[in-house]
Amino acid sequence: MDEIKNVIELEKVTKDYGDFKLDNISFSVPEGSVCGFIGQNGAGKTTTINLILDVIKRDAGEIRVFGESVDKNSADLREDIGVVFAEMGFHEFMNGKDIDIMMKNIYKNWDEETFFGYLKRFSLPSKKKCGTFSRGMQMKLQIAVALSHHAKLLIMDEPTSGLDPIVRNEMLDIFREFVIEEDHTILLSSHITEDLEKIADEVVFINGGKLVIAGNKDELLERHGLIKCRKEDAEKISAPLVVHKEISSLGAEILINDRHAAARLYPDLLTEPASLEQIMLHYVSEMR
Amino acid sequence: MKGLIIKDILCLRKQLHITFFSVIGTVVISVMFVLSARFGNIAMAGERMLADNQMTSTDVKNLGVQVLVLLMLLPIAAVGDMTNVFTADGKAGFDKVAASFPIPIRQRVLARFMTIFAMFFMSVTIDTILAAVLSALTDLLSFGEFMGIILSGASVIGIYGSLLIFFCILLGFGKESYAQIFTLLLMILMAFIAGFRTIKMLWLVITEVIPEPVREDGSSFVWNTLDLVKDKWWIFVLTAVCISILSYTLSVLTAERKRGVI
Structure with a gap:
C-alpha cells in the first residue's frame, strides 16, 4: 500500500x-x-x-x-x-x-x-x-x-x-x-x-x-454527539465522555466525544449526531 | 521579478503621464529659451545689461546655464519618487499577495530599485537627446558639459530615490511622508558633511543681505559648484552607486526582518 x-x-x-x-x-x-x-x-x-x-x-x-x-x-x-x-x-x-x-x-x-x-x-x-x-x-x-x-x-x-x-x-x-x-x-x-x-x-x-x-471530518462527526436531556440526567453521564455541558432552565445540552458508547451506556437518553458548528461551539465554551 | 517591475510601473502610470508632460514642456521651453537667448528678447536683454554694466558676460552666460540646468533636471526629478508605489501597494494590501509569489525577498526589494533605475534610464535618455539638440543650438554648454550636469543631477535624485525606498520599507505602509522627510534630512546632513562651506556660501548668496565682497566670494562658490557638477560628474555617479548599494543592502535586511511585509 x-x-x-x-x-x-x-x-x-x-x-x-x-x-x-x-x-x-x-x-x-x-x-x-x-x-x-x-x-x-x-x-x-x-x-x-x-x-x-x-x-x-x-x-x-x-x-x-x-x-x-x-x-x-x-x-x-x-x-x-x-x-x-x-x-x-x-x-x-x-x-x-x-x-x-x-x-x-x-x-x-x-x-x-x-x-x-x-x-x-x-x-x-x-x-x-x-x-x-x-x-x-x-x-x-x-x-x-x-x-x-x-x-x-x-x-x-x-x-x-x-x-x-x-x-x-x-x-x-x-x-x-x-x-x-x-x-x-x-x-x-x-x-x-x-x-x-x-x-x-x-x-x-x-x-x-x-x-x-x-483529524478526519467524517470520523469526527461520527464520534461526537449531542445529548439533550433534563438537568438531573446530565449528572449521570460519565465525565470522560463529556466535552462540554450547557445547562439552562429548560434542560441540558451535552457534547460527548463518543456517541456510540454513550448510546450503549445511556439507552434511555437520545443521542444525536453533532454538526461541526455545534462541536466548535461546545469546545470553545469548554475552553472558556 | 520582472512581473513586480511591471506592476510598479503600472502603479506609476499617473506619474508617468506627469513625466511625459514635463518632458514635452522641458523640450519646448528649453529650445525656446536657447533660441531666445541667441536671437530673441533674452539676447537683447543680455546685451542691454552688458551695455549698462549691470552684468558681466560671464554672468549672462552663467544665468543661461542655470536656467538650462534647471530645465534639464525636471524630467529626472519627475521620476525620482517611488512613494506612490508604496502607497498604492499598502492601500491594496498587495504585500500579502506579493509574499505568496515565488520570489525571494531580496528580489522583491531589487524590483523596487530596478523600477526607479528603469525610470531614470528613460529620463536620462530623453535628456541626452535634448542635450544633443541644445548643444547644437547654443554655445552656452558643450554636449559633454550638458551630460555632466544631467548625470550629476540624476545621481543626486538617484540617491534620494534609493534612500526613500529604504525609509519606506523601514517605516512601512502609511508613513511615506515621513520617509520623504527623513530622506531629505539625511541628504541635507550628507551635503553638509560633504561641503559645509559651499552650502554656507550658497545660502549667503541667496539671502542677499551680505556685504558685496562676501557675495562675490559666495558667487564664485556657486560657479565653482556648477563647474564641479559639470566636470566632476563621476564623483556624484560614484556616490549614487555606493549609496544605492548600501540602501539596497539595508532594505533587504529590513525586509527580511519584516518577513517581506514591505
Missing part, C-alpha cells in the same frame, strides 16, 4: 506576539484532501497560514510543505502554491489583462489560456478595473489567479466569508473540481463550518492559538 504523503506538516509550531500566542500547533494535511481549518475570528488561522507561507517567522517548531522545510526554499515552494486571501490584494486600477501581464512574469507555469478561460467562466470582464468588482467577483478573480499557474496546493484564508450562499456554493464547486486531480490539495480556512462540512475531508480546529482537534 502506498504511504500517505503529507503536503503540509506542522510540528510543535509556536509564534508569540505577546498579546497572542500560537501555541505548540501540530497537524498535517494529506495529499489529495481538502482540509478545513476552523476557528473563531482571532483564533490564529491567518497567523498559521502566514507561517506556512513563511511570511512571518516562527519562534519554535518545524513546518514542511511538499516534504521540504519552508526555511530553505519557501520562494521555490510557492511556485506550486495558489493563495487566496479574504481581501483581494490587487490594485483597484488593475484589470484582468494587467494581472495576466504581471503574473506571466512571476510564475514559471503561468497559463494565460487557463486564466482567461476562468475569467470567461466566472463572467469577469478582463478589461474592467478590478476595483469596480463586487466582493464575489474579487474572490473569483483571486481564485482564477490561484488556479492559473497549475498549483498543487491551494491555501485559502476565509475565501467564502461575506459571500451570498449562491456564490459560496459556486466556489465550493470550483474547489471540488480542483481536488479531482489526485495530487491537488486544499487548506481552507473558514469560520463558516457549513461550507467545510460540505467539502472538507480533514478538519483542524484551533481556538485561542491552541489546537483543539485535528
Whole structure:
C-alpha cells in the first residue's frame, strides 16, 4: 500500500506576539484532501497560514510543505502554491489583462489560456478595473489567479466569508473540481463550518492559538454527539465522555466525544449526531 | 521579478503621464529659451545689461546655464519618487499577495530599485537627446558639459530615490511622508558633511543681505559648484552607486526582518 504523503506538516509550531500566542500547533494535511481549518475570528488561522507561507517567522517548531522545510526554499515552494486571501490584494486600477501581464512574469507555469478561460467562466470582464468588482467577483478573480499557474496546493484564508450562499456554493464547486486531480490539495480556512462540512475531508480546529482537534471530518462527526436531556440526567453521564455541558432552565445540552458508547451506556437518553458548528461551539465554551 | 517591475510601473502610470508632460514642456521651453537667448528678447536683454554694466558676460552666460540646468533636471526629478508605489501597494494590501509569489525577498526589494533605475534610464535618455539638440543650438554648454550636469543631477535624485525606498520599507505602509522627510534630512546632513562651506556660501548668496565682497566670494562658490557638477560628474555617479548599494543592502535586511511585509 502506498504511504500517505503529507503536503503540509506542522510540528510543535509556536509564534508569540505577546498579546497572542500560537501555541505548540501540530497537524498535517494529506495529499489529495481538502482540509478545513476552523476557528473563531482571532483564533490564529491567518497567523498559521502566514507561517506556512513563511511570511512571518516562527519562534519554535518545524513546518514542511511538499516534504521540504519552508526555511530553505519557501520562494521555490510557492511556485506550486495558489493563495487566496479574504481581501483581494490587487490594485483597484488593475484589470484582468494587467494581472495576466504581471503574473506571466512571476510564475514559471503561468497559463494565460487557463486564466482567461476562468475569467470567461466566472463572467469577469478582463478589461474592467478590478476595483469596480463586487466582493464575489474579487474572490473569483483571486481564485482564477490561484488556479492559473497549475498549483498543487491551494491555501485559502476565509475565501467564502461575506459571500451570498449562491456564490459560496459556486466556489465550493470550483474547489471540488480542483481536488479531482489526485495530487491537488486544499487548506481552507473558514469560520463558516457549513461550507467545510460540505467539502472538507480533514478538519483542524484551533481556538485561542491552541489546537483543539485535528483529524478526519467524517470520523469526527461520527464520534461526537449531542445529548439533550433534563438537568438531573446530565449528572449521570460519565465525565470522560463529556466535552462540554450547557445547562439552562429548560434542560441540558451535552457534547460527548463518543456517541456510540454513550448510546450503549445511556439507552434511555437520545443521542444525536453533532454538526461541526455545534462541536466548535461546545469546545470553545469548554475552553472558556 | 520582472512581473513586480511591471506592476510598479503600472502603479506609476499617473506619474508617468506627469513625466511625459514635463518632458514635452522641458523640450519646448528649453529650445525656446536657447533660441531666445541667441536671437530673441533674452539676447537683447543680455546685451542691454552688458551695455549698462549691470552684468558681466560671464554672468549672462552663467544665468543661461542655470536656467538650462534647471530645465534639464525636471524630467529626472519627475521620476525620482517611488512613494506612490508604496502607497498604492499598502492601500491594496498587495504585500500579502506579493509574499505568496515565488520570489525571494531580496528580489522583491531589487524590483523596487530596478523600477526607479528603469525610470531614470528613460529620463536620462530623453535628456541626452535634448542635450544633443541644445548643444547644437547654443554655445552656452558643450554636449559633454550638458551630460555632466544631467548625470550629476540624476545621481543626486538617484540617491534620494534609493534612500526613500529604504525609509519606506523601514517605516512601512502609511508613513511615506515621513520617509520623504527623513530622506531629505539625511541628504541635507550628507551635503553638509560633504561641503559645509559651499552650502554656507550658497545660502549667503541667496539671502542677499551680505556685504558685496562676501557675495562675490559666495558667487564664485556657486560657479565653482556648477563647474564641479559639470566636470566632476563621476564623483556624484560614484556616490549614487555606493549609496544605492548600501540602501539596497539595508532594505533587504529590513525586509527580511519584516518577513517581506514591505
